[in-house]
Amino acid sequence: MKKIFILIGVFNTLFLLKAQNKTDIPVYLDDKQPLELRVQDALQRMTLEEKTRLSYAQSKFSSPGCPRLGIPELWMSDGPHGVRAEINWNDWNYAGWTNDSCTAFPALTCLAASWNPSLAALYGKAIGEEALYRKKDVLLGPGVNIYRTPLNGRNFEYLGEDPYLASEMCVPYIQELQKTGVAACVKHYAINNQEVWRNHIDVQVSDRAMYEIYLPAFKAAVERGGAWSIMGAYNKVRGMHAAHNKLLNNDILKGEWKFDGCVISDWGATHDTYESAMYGLDIEMGSYTNGLTSESEFGYDDYYLGKNYLKMVKEGKIPMDVVNDKAARVLRLIFRTAMNRQKPFGALANEAHEKVAYQIATEGIVLLKNDATKKNTVLLPIASDSYKRILVVGDNATRNLMQGGGSSELKPKKNITPLDGLKKKFGDRIMYTQGYSAGRQMYGRVDEIPQSTIDSLRNDAVEKAMQADLVIFIGGLNKNLYQDCEGTDRLSYELPYCQNELIEALVKVNPNVVAVIISGNAVEMPWVKKVPSIVQSWYLGSINGDALSDVLVGNVNPSGKLPFSYPVKLEDCPAHLYGEMSYPGDSIKQEYKEDILVGYRWYDTKKIKPLFPFGYGLSYTTYKYSKPVLSAKKMNANETLSLSVKVKNTGTLAGKETVQLYIEDEKCYLLRPKKELKGFKKVELQPGEEKEIVFTIQPQHLQFFDDKKHQWIAEPGKFKAYISSSSADISNVVEFEYK
Structure with a gap:
């Protein structure tokens, strides 16, 4: 309905011009005119009310344009691993469409592990085409926050612990995405490196750490990638919320880096009208909710940049140059996306996109260990005729790992599980047993698994392992709460669901064990010396099973390298060495006491040997x-x-x-x-x-x-x-x- 009103606005504008014998197209509607000329032309035609209305949402995932002038709205979608299924206009439930199934691309940790910028370009182009097909103007991604602790629930959405690697991988993604006419919204700006207390934790960090570690990927996204929008984070930085933070937005982003795009708040990350107006927030999304689930009695005009913003402008508390700058940035984004008539055609969940996802997945999988067994046999690659009975063990062998995890949850058209992929290779020689149960996530909690169930599943797996020639364990983390999931951090560095005990039991009865860890984080491996072959897999998306099985059998030679260090124990990680105030803080503040020594910088400088080093594979x-x-x-x-x-x-x-x-x-x-x-x-x-x-x-x-x-x-x-x-x-x- 909204788009019909915008079209009526365009026709009315052209009709009035013709009636006045002015047949020239208004400058702001003419995409052959320079961008800044169009922005200024539109601005001088708009009322104060129309300018301020650009700066806050009209639905859960859209913000308005200016219907009177035929300027369309902006439509946004969660990313960065695929275009999320359609959400209802005014609540967080899925709309139940039957034509919004997407290609699920590998998580960004996998892309980072490929160490291949050309794949990042293919990723951006393919996901841009899917967003374009779904008529989205802004894709909420990529995420470029730095991996500081292996407990961060959203590390799987990011590009590792090193700012140089993250920069080199995000730039081609952004460039190719925006060539489709869909804006990247680079997130989460900035210093957002944990989920616990994310809405209010106040990060104390030095300028050196900011400029050398936590900001370079954002800077590269802006200056080299040409990002059209940035998402303000939930947390505070030095006492002020990141989404409307003078230092981050005014001084650095729009000052030092000359960013000409839009700062869009994370959903529910806005907290003050005056700060939002004066300190760089351009579009407010999702306020008066917790950003994910709960609703309120307030309407969109009650947002901080809603009627209160307009009132403060009229009272002279907000200067008009601030209003015009904010409106100009939104118009610039609209002209680059929704009003861009030079956009290519989109495509959704096609074979070409599956090939891109497959290539990224196979190049991102990391071979961590491949030692000879006591019988002087190397287990990987698995020769097709070497084993008559192959036992696959683990919940992740069959689990839909695109479900859960928060805003990156996807509705894939295709889901090839690891078990599916291995059955294609070995047929009836494959046996499967669950081995452990990860339970289900419901109503903000995860099922508790009875000890009797744990024992029964483990015993069954051990008994079958005795009869197998080869055991392939496929476990790790998943997208449940307190695993790799938005809104919560992991509670422990160890593998959940008693997997360590299961692996120890399996290798005790059968030395031919290949351990495949699917995760977006490092995990503790107390069994590392006992298991001969270990593979770090990731959330590989729609073609998970085909990619993983092709690497395991040698159709693809593994070439992934770790984008983060694997500490032996959690205390080796500097964020945890310095105690509670360093991570997770005291619930109010935290201090980045390790300063610039993040990841391998810490292990190298302090001469602490990691379990597996950064860049290893x-x-x-x-x-x-x-x-x-x-x-x-x-x-x-x-x-x-x-x-x-x-x-x-x-x-x-x-x-x-x-x-x-x-x-x-x-x-x-x-x-x-x-x-x-x-x-x-x-x-x-x-x-x-x-x-x-x-x-x-x-x-x-x-x-x-x-x-x-x-x-x-x-x-x-x-x-x-x-x-x-x-x-x-x-x-x-x-x-x-x-x-």
Whole structure:
């Protein structure tokens, strides 16, 4: 109905012009005119009421345009792993459509684990086409918050622990998504790294940590990705809510980075009219709810940027230049999306998109361990004729892992489970037993599983394992509350549902165990030395089973690398080492006491050995690196260095290897990490093939942020460049000097 009124507005405008013998199209309607000219033309035609009305919702997932002028509304959809099923206009229930099933793409942790920016581009293009087909203007994603603790319930939606990796992976996603005419809404800005107390926790963080760790991916999204919108987070930063935070929005985002797009609140993240108006919020969504479930008696005009905002403007408490800037940003977003007549055609849940999802999934799966058994047998890849009886154990082998998890929940057209995929390969040789029960999530709680059920399922699995030639355990986390789920953090680092005891029991009766962990987080592995083969899988989406089984049998050689470190125990993680005030806080405030030493920066600098390091991942083949060669031994602020290395596939199978470049500043007047990722390239090699990889070292790769001077500095001195297969590989190193 709303769109009909907008069309009537367009026709009325054109009719009046014709009646006045003015047949020229108004500038704001002419998409051949420069964008800023159109914005200013529309602004000068709008009333104060129309300008302020642009800044708050009209339904759960839309905001209005200006019907009188024929300017359409904005329609938004949750992402970033697929276009969410349709939500009702005025409540959080699903609308029950029969034509809103989507392609479920792998979670962003999987994309990050691929270390392949070209796949990020394919991801953005495909998901943009699906959003376009569903007539969405804004896709709420990608998420680029930094992995600080393995307990964060939303880590599976993000791109890992390193700001450089997150930046390089989010930029092509955003660029290709927006080429479809659908805006990226990069989230959650900023310093939003836990779900517990997310609506009010007040994060105390240094400028150095902000600029070096938590903001670079957002900056890359804006300056290089050209993101058209940003989502303000729920939490507070230094005493002020992030969605209307002067430092984050006015000073950094719109000031230092010159962001010309819209800041859109997370649903229910707005708390004050004056702050929202003055400190950079442009569109308010979902207030007077908890952002997910509960409703209220208030209408949309009661939002903070609703009638109270208009009243404060009329009273002179909000300057008109603030009103005009806010309205201009919304108009800019509308002209780039809803009023963009150059958009391509969309497509939904087609074969091409499934192929993209499959490629991302197979390149993201990480082989963590593949040791020979006592019989000198390597279990992976599984030879098709080696085992007559293969037992698959685990709830995740059959579970729909697109359900739950919060706003990223999807309604996939296709759901190929791991068990489905393995049955395609091995047919009747596959046996299945559940092994453990993860229960169901209902009414804000998770079922408690009786001990008798736990014992019965475990005993059945152990008995069947005795008769099997190979056991494939498929477990990990899921999208239940207190697992990988929005709104809650994990309660423990260990595997839930007594899986550790089950794995120990399985390997005790059958040494031929392959453990497949499906999760968006690191998990404790007390059985790591006993299980010969371990695979880190992720939430792989619609084609989960085909992708995983193809990697397990060797149709695809695994090439994924971890986008975060795997600590041995939770206390090794710096967010937890410093006690409750560091994580999760005291329910009011928390302090990021580890400062810039996040992830591998901490483990390297403090010489703490992780269970599996950042950037780590094995292959079914082997690679050999040559000694790296620098183009020169010295460089200055106006120069760059070239660093080349040859990589050879010394095994018998084709494969892909990710070559990583880390830089160490040997001496600095401020604390610096032992080394930092500053480049990576993924290369495909046939058996015996050798290729040369060339990196360019730029002065910016040597910089750190001096918070007292508030500037980036590259200090003269000696540096080391590491060419490696992970953050723990320090065998190939060369030195150079910066003058």
